[in-house]
Amino acid sequence: MMRSLYSAVLGMRGFQTKMDVIGNNIANVNTVGFKASRVMFHDLMSQTLSGATAPGNTTGGSNPQQVGLGVGLASIDTPMTPGAPMMTGVPTDLAIDGNGFFVVQLPDGATQAYTRAGNFHIDSNRNLVTSEGLFVLDTGGAPIQVPDNTKSVSIDKNGNVNCLLDDGTTQTAAQIGLANFANPEGLQKIGNNLYVETTNSGTADVQAPNQGVFGSITSGALEMSNVDLTNEFTEMIIAQRAFQANARTITSDDQMLQEVVNLKR
Structure with missing residues (x-):
């Protein structure tokens, strides 16, 4: 199966979590003393296809060739910035x-x-x-x-x-x-x-x-709450588009796998 299929699934899960956090922030925009949270991501381990080589007398060095294996949830932070x-x-x-x-x-x-x-x-x-x-x-x-x-x-x-x-x-x-x-x-x-x-x-x-x-x-x-609605709605748009992009990756992978299955015909 394609690595990108699993990477896209992890991406969709990550942005679902981000939307959960954004939704909670917006819901508490008028909650006294509330502190908004934010989601941070990090890349997961990469599969190394070939390692780096050092330069020689007759050839230069080469960089490692790696394929990433998706995204993970790094943290859900709660900055304690003051509200108005x-x-x-x-x-x-x-x-x-x-x-x-x-x-x-x-x-x-x-x-x-x-x-x-x-x-x-x-x-x-x-x-x-x-x-x-x-x-x-x-x-x-x-x-x-x-x-x-x-x-x-x-x-x-x-x-x-x-x-x-x-x-x-x-x-x-x-x-x-x-x-x-x-x-x-x-x-x-x-x-x-x-x-x-x-x-x-x-x-x-x-x-x-x-x-x-x-x-x-x-x-x-x-x-008052330190929720910035302008920032939250901007992050919502980014999360929505990122979710759609990951869903599109799954659709494209499905079409490519269908072509492979049809090779026997």
Whole structure:
């Protein structure tokens, strides 16, 4: 059978995966804090028909003759480029201006997850939580709770949760923690705008906002998705044409094989 037939099949599979990623990116164009993914390919091993030869006294050298055996999926990357901020005016809506992730506690009570989506609110127990009800953690890894006698809550660029009390005094209830990683692209998505650390992301370094490499907090704003629709639709066209080209290769191979079969007639 023709090598090009199998190479084309691998090409179609690869571009099917690329279309899956593009479709997911476009679907999340308005998802707060979402980070778009991209697909990278690499060529597979090549069959060597003849090796290279060195130059001699009477002849020059020759290059190796190789036939490639298709394409493979090299990686699905998630660049952590920032999304544009959207002003909401809600004091508990938070955006990170710079590096870092909010730290939240998963329902098992022991595992921490990380997010760039800051659409938080205060629940009936006065805890600062995500839209799914997960506790937002402070710099020490504890849930953030505001006093019962709070008139209003404001959060400054350093992540301080400042509460105006009934008696007119102000109390800082907690300081929001931010996590940073040696390789943020190594984080693993688990849904609901959440990431967990992996062996390639490195462990979380949790610090206060607006110091060192950590970004500052903008209250009353949300970080939007970093999906670039212009780029996504361009990549969609490229993936579609590449898929069609690989399908055309299979059609041409089929016609050539049919000619071979018909040689006996």
